[in-house]
Amino acid sequence: MTTTEQQSGPTRRAFMAMGGSAAGMAALGVNAGWGQNTSVSDASAFTTATHDCDVLVIGGGMAGLFAAVKGHDAGAKIRIVSKGRLGSSGLTPFAKGFFAFDPAQEELTLDEYVAAVSRSALGTNNPVYTRQTAEHSLARVEELKAWGFFDSNLYNKSFMTPIEARGIPLHERVVVTHLLKDGERIAGAAGFRLDAEEVVIFRAKSVVLCTGAGAFKPNGFPVCDLTHDGTVMAYNIGAKVTGKEWNDGHVGRAKNPAATYDGWGDMFDRRPSLEGVGIRHDLGVDANYLAYKLGNPVEAGPGSGPGKNVAGGPFRPVEFADNGPPPGPPEAAGMGDGPPAGGGPGIGGGPPGMRGPAMGGASAGMSIHKSEGLVPINDRCESNIPGLFAAGDALGSHMCGAIYTQIGSSLAGSAVQGAVGGEAAADYARDVETPILEETELAAVEEEILAPLRRKAGYGPAWVTQTLQGIMIPNFVLYIKKESILSAALAYIEELRDHHSPMLRAADMHELRLAHETSNMIISAEMKLRASLMRKESRCSHYRLDYPDVDDENWRAWINIYKDESGDMRLEKQPFDTWPAQT
Amino acid sequence: MTIENISGCIGCGRCVHACPCDVIRIDKESGKAAIVYPADCQICHLCRMNCPVDAITLSPEKTIPVVVSWG
Numbered sequence: 129m130t131t132t133e134q135q136s137g138p139t140r141r142a143f144m145a146m147g148g149s150a151a152g153m154a155a156l157g158v159n160a161g162w163g164q165n166t167s168v169s170d171a172s173a174f175t176t177a178t179h180d181c182d183v184l185v186i187g188g189g190m191a192g193l194f195a196a197v198k199g200h201d202a203g204a205k206i207r208i209v210s211k212g213r214l215g216s217s218g219l220t221p222f223a224k225g226f227f228a229f230d231p232a233q234e235e236l237t238l239d240e241y242v243a244a245v246s247r248s249a250l251g252t253n254n255p256v257y258t259r260q261t262a263e264h265s266l267a268r269v270e271e272l273k274a275w276g277f278f279d280s281n282l283y284n285k286s287f288m289t290p291i292e293a294r295g296i297p298l299h300e301r302v303v304v305t306h307l308l309k310d311g312e313r314i315a316g317a318a319g320f321r322l323d324a325e326e327v328v329i330f331r332a333k334s335v336v337l338c339t340g341a342g343a344f345k346p347n348g349f350p351v352c353d354l355t356h357d358g359t360v361m362a363y364n365i366g367a368k369v370t371g372k373e374w375n376d377g378h379v380g381r382a383k384n385p386a387a388t389y390d391g392w393g394d395m396f397d398r399r400p401s402l403e404g405v406g407i408r409h410d411l412g413v414d415a416n417y418l419a420y421k422l423g424n425p426v427e428a429g430p431g432s433g434p435g436k437n438v439a440g441g442p443f444r445p446v447e448f449a450d451n452g453p454p455p456g457p458p459e460a461a462g463m464g465d466g467p468p469a470g471g472g473p474g475i476g477g478g479p480p481g482m483r484g485p486a487m488g489g490a491s492a493g494m495s496i497h498k499s500e501g502l503v504p505i506n507d508r509c510e511s512n513i514p515g516l517f518a519a520g521d522a523l524g525s526h527m528c529g530a531i532y533t534q535i536g537s538s539l540a541g542s543a544v545q546g547a548v549g550g551e552a553a554a555d556y557a558r559d560v561e562t563p564i565l566e567e568t569e570l571a572a573v574e575e576e577i578l579a580p581l582r583r584k585a586g587y588g589p590a591w592v593t594q595t596l597q598g599i600m601i602p603n604f605v606l607y608i609k610k611e612s613i614l615s616a617a618l619a620y621i622e623e624l625r626d627h628h629s630p631m632l633r634a635a636d637m638h639e640l641r642l643a644h645e646t647s648n649m650i651i652s653a654e655m656k657l658r659a660s661l662m663r664k665e666s667r668c669s670h671y672r673l674d675y676p677d678v679d680d681e682n683w684r685a686w687i688n689i690y691k692d693e694s695g696d697m698r699l700e701k702q703p704f705d706t707w708p709a710q711t
Numbered sequence: 712m713t714i715e716n717i718s719g720c721i722g723c724g725r726c727v728h729a730c731p732c733d734v735i736r737i738d739k740e741s742g743k744a745a746i747v748y749p750a751d752c753q754i755c756h757l758c759r760m761n762c763p764v765d766a767i768t769l770s771p772e773k774t775i776p777v778v779v780s781w782g
Contacts, residue, residue, distance in 0.1 A: 386753070
């Protein structure tokens with residue numbers, strides 16, 4: 129390999145020419161399963177580009193924006209890398225409600241607000257992060273106003289305003305696949321460009337993961353580009369991960385179920401707006417339980433509204449009974465937070481303006497916002513890997529807890545945590561030397577990045593993803609859980625992990641991205657199943673048919689997941705209201 | 712189909728960058744946007760909303776590729 133900043137490899141022309149025929153093959157299903165790999169990208173022709181910075185921000189959503197801005201303003205040399213476009217990928221472009229806690233306007237004090245969230249969340253929230261989001265939210269609103277964020281339904285322009293003003297380098301359409309270490313501490317990241325045959329290496333003193341959470345590329349929710357990439361990359365280098373047993377209960381439409389725009393009404397078209405305090409118990413698995421008992425979708429399925437109760441199901445505190453949508457116009461709620469038309473948010477959180485019956489599983493594979501991701505070791509978004517920080521949905525801050533407690537806090541939490549994490553990363557970078565990247569390690573990473581292109585035969589990522597979806601997304605696996613089914617699903621997922629993930633093939637750069645995303649989804653599926661098996665109780669958005677009750681004696685604890693020295697997945701309890709002991 | 716057609720494209724490439732799922736690419740020969748990976752479209756309309764000349768038409772329907780019997 130050669131090192132160069134050149135954008136195009138020698139076979140780019142051939143690669144683009146083949147793009148059309150590859151699409152035709154996909155439509156016919158020819159490249160779906162096991163087969164020969166007729167790669168149009170020549171793995172031996174790749175070039176490598178290396179970039180240096182103090183703080184690398186991975187991800188271009190709301191958290192990434194603030195991590196970059198605040199890290200820069202704290203004196204660090206920043207780079208942003210995103211597999212999509214700033215403000216136009218992940219869940220950020222579709223989030224329209226922004227929670228702002230204004231002490232002059234609210235009836236509750238900050239202490240009372242945090243206490244009420246903790247009651248709704250049955251203790252699953254981290255009160256330090258619950259408070260932090262509320263406390264810092266107004267300051268972030270003022271900055272966003274100045275950049276023009278509230279003036280458009282599209283965010284790229286307003287996001288670019290502070291980035292261009294600061295001259296922060298932006299690497300878009302670069303898929304990051306690996307985090308790099310120098311000894312025990314973070315040293316950067318590696319990935320590849322979608323538009324050129326180029327491996328990209330970032331050497332950084334500190335990294336802020338703003339990669340969002342992820343799902344299993346489900347139908348009906350605009351989360352198909354998020355596949356827990358940051359979480360799995362960090363897990364692979366020893367970071368602790370939390371919150372995988374929780375589920376997000378967003379719904380889609382029964383009619384045209386893949387059409388996220390049609391299903392989510394005006395959430396795509398309207399400008400963002402502010403939300404005040406309104407503590408709820410939303411987006412859990414109440415609707416999944418009704419559907420399990422009575423059928424999906426029309427009669428008592430998700431979105432059909434309260435009053436179709438059956439015995440049993442997830443526990444809901446009386447104080448936070450499902451009373452339907454909060455006061456105000458329906459368009460006042462944000463994406464990811466929205467009250468449904470014709471039903472309370474506890475029944476799945478159907479989109480405003482949604483027409484026709486709703487179906488569950490639209491966000492399958494995602495936990496409640498901010499409840500899954502890297503385990504923070506303090507209130508500065510720091511992970512257990514020195515120099516590695518995370519913010520937004522990539523950080524398991526449990527800001528809301530394991531149930532969605534505050535409308536608009538998803539977007540606000542990403543802004544606040546991005547700012548906190550960016551500053552903390554800059555502070556860390558100030559005191560450390562430039563890391564050293566070993567050539568042998570880089571060569572091994574590049575080999576892993578390009579391996580799916582080099583395979584002469586293997587499994588197409590689309591086939592493996594569809595198989596994964598069939599195993600994980602059914603209501604009786606992912607949402608309404610019991611020991612026997614979870615164990616059976618785990619056996620399938622282990623097979624995908626051990627036999628299929630190492631044989632994923634890719635014909636071009638698009639499929640190379642899909643191959644890495646598929647591997648990440650498989651690891652996330654394993655985490656979700658193991659955590660769900662371990663939590664032998666029901667609480668918030670985790671429901672077990674065989675352990676239907678809240679168990680405060682044994683389970684006032686989060687579950688953290690990490691890779692042990694032999695490479696096996698390990699799980700541990702971390703009691704609520706504590707920080708983890710560093711290991 | 713998902714993105715049904717792109718008609719009147721001026722080749723600015725905004726849709727390519729706006730698409731979260733890498734469905735659209737600029738065709739090297741024509742210099743215009745082409746629907747290359749329709750199977751991965753999530754029908755979110757960001758391409759349409761970012762297009763300066765309203766060239767993109769979407770359908771709410773989606774055809775999933777045929778899955779082979781075993782792999």
